[in-house]
Amino acid sequence: MYKVDFNKPCKVYFMGIGGISMSGLAEILLQRNFTVYGSDIKESDITDMLKSLGAVINIGQVKENITDDIDLVVYTAAISKENEEYQAVLSKNIPTLTRAQLLGQVMNNYKYSIAISGTHGKTTTTSMMSHILLEADTDPTISIGGMLDVIGGNIRVGNSDYFVTEACEYTNSYHAFNPYISIILNVDEDHLDFFSGIDEIVESFKTFAEKLPDDGLLVINGDMEHKERIVSDLKCNIITFGLNSDNNYSAKDITFDSEGHPSFTLIKEGNEADLISLHSTGVHNVINALSAIAVSEFLGISMDDIKAGLLACTSAKRRFEHKGVTKNGVIIIDDYAHHPTEIAATLKAAMNTPHNKLYVAFQPHTYTRTYALLDKFAEALKVCDHVLVADIYAAREKDTGLVSSKDLCDKINSLGGHAEHFKDFLSIENFVEKNCKKNDLLITMGAGDIDTVGISLLKK
Numbered sequence: 001m002y003k004v005d006f007n008k009p010c011k012v013y014f015m016g017i018g019g020i021s022m023s024g025l026a027e028i029l030l031q032r033n034f035t036v037y038g039s040d041i042k043e044s045d046i047t048d049m050l051k052s053l054g055a056v057i058n059i060g061q062v063k064e065n066i067t068d069d070i071d072l073v074v075y076t077a078a079i080s081k082e083n084e085e086y087q088a089v090l091s092k093n094i095p096t097l098t099r100a101q102l103l104g105q106v107m108n109n110y111k112y113s114i115a116i117s118g119t120h121g122k123t124t125t126t127s128m129m130s131h132i133l134l135e136a137d138t139d140p141t142i143s144i145g146g147m148l149d150v151i152g153g154n155i156r157v158g159n160s161d162y163f164v165t166e167a168c169e170y171t172n173s174y175h176a177f178n179p180y181i182s183i184i185l186n187v188d189e190d191h192l193d194f195f196s197g198i199d200e201i202v203e204s205f206k207t208f209a210e211k212l213p214d215d216g217l218l219v220i221n222g223d224m225e226h227k228e229r230i231v232s233d234l235k236c237n238i239i240t241f242g243l244n245s246d247n248n249y250s251a252k253d254i255t256f257d258s259e260g261h262p263s264f265t266l267i268k269e270g271n272e273a274d275l276i277s278l279h280s281t282g283v284h285n286v287i288n289a290l291s292a293i294a295v296s297e298f299l300g301i302s303m304d305d306i307k308a309g310l311l312a313c314t315s316a317k318r319r320f321e322h323k324g325v326t327k328n329g330v331i332i333i334d335d336y337a338h339h340p341t342e343i344a345a346t347l348k349a350a351m352n353t354p355h356n357k358l359y360v361a362f363q364p365h366t367y368t369r370t371y372a373l374l375d376k377f378a379e380a381l382k383v384c385d386h387v388l389v390a391d392i393y394a395a396r397e398k399d400t401g402l403v404s405s406k407d408l409c410d411k412i413n414s415l416g417g418h419a420e421h422f423k424d425f426l427s428i429e430n431f432v433e434k435n436c437k438k439n440d441l442l443i444t445m446g447a448g449d450i451d452t453v454g455i456s457l458l459k460k
Contacts, residue, residue: 002095010071014038018047024143024155031157063088100173107178111161118185120342121288122166128292132309136301138162147317183291184220193368202226212236219294222247241290249290260353281320282349324458329438332454338365338447340376355441357385363446364392371403382417393448
């Protein structure tokens with residue numbers, strides 16, 4: 001594998017530089033005086049920002065973009081092996097790294113590199129950890145898979161030993177990381193276009209945990225079914241968190257304010273430690289917060305800074321994000337949930353938010369996930385007063401005819417729910433305008449572009 005010498009800046013080319021994670025890595029290298037070039041299929045606010053920092057970006061990916069003076073090419077899993085640029089890189093024998101491999105090498109430059117993993121909750125927990133580190137004046141470097149208001153985007157380049165990032169299990173990319181501290185929030189069945197099932201997923205997380213050095217730390221959800229299998233034979237420090245009182249960090253007496261924000265008594269090693277209040281919604285975020293508290297105390301951060309950081313942390317973009325109220329008084333919330341467990345957590349949070357009827361405009365994400373988890377999707381969504389189901393967002397996949405949004409609607413309705421399929425977003429908007437009343441709650445939900453429905457409704 002090519003090794004980057006961070007003391008000798010060179011010319012690096014990013015294929016797909018406009019992506020959330022790729023752009024963050026490009027910005028880190030720019031700050032370290034590397035010459036950064038790259039390409040993407042379209043212009044965006046991210047590419048404009050990188051240009052303002054000195055990056056040279058090609059719109060469109062053609063072989064002519066790959067010149068002989070490029071020292072290293074970084075690419076993502078989304079880049080096809082038939083891509084013109086990629087083929088040109090191979091023909092010129094230019095060294096390459098995947099996005100994850102470069103990120104793993106970046107982490108080696110920080111004493112306290114923190115990798116936050118789990119099937120659900122990574123972005124929110126990274127947001128919490130980021131707010132705490134900022135509150136404690138640690139001047140961290142932050143790379144997050146969403147837009148975070150406190151840092152004005154998805155990346156912050158600091159000048160300290162602290163680095164925090166998300167660690168995604170898809171394609172086992174996080175196995176290239178080199179953390180000193182890792183969080184495992186949960187392990188669930190997902191990304192079944194890559195993993196064969198839950199056993200392979202658990203083994204993937206175990207391999208990730210084994211990356212930690214002996215003096216490092218694993219903070220793991222002690223309530224989850226597969227915890228023992230993951231921690232067996234580990235030599236690093238281990239701290240557990242969860243709602244059960246036998247964890248090192250747990251919570252009791254959870255209450256909610258009028259907007260659904262929880263407060264709870266923090267229990268540490270069985271003893272009451274403090275009262276914690278969050279500006280995020282839902283019991284699932286209480287659990288996420290416990291993991292951030294555990295890491296923070298391991299790092300020696302004061303409880304005052306921890307509490308202030310958690311309270312300052314609003315949800316990241318598209319995480320139970322309050323978008324506004326329509327002229328008809330309908331409350332619009334947007335959420336990235338695209339897995340049954342995430343949907344159930346989001347809807348549970350919604351139940352603690354004052355409203356009349358609950359409507360969800362749901363856009364299923366990928367055919368393989370929808371097919372594999374159809375029954376679980378229906379079970380999670382049946383609690384809504386009405387589910388407005390858009391066509392499946394294909395993402396990286398093609399429609400094989402194996403499953404459709406109508407199949408999901410039929411399954412929800414067979415369980416006693418109320419679901420209807422809509423062929424386009426405009427039809428969903430028309431339904432909402434005609435049927436939703438004042439103080440009804442509409443959640444636009446999914447990992448695709450369903451959020452545009454709420455944005456459009458608020459503009460009318």
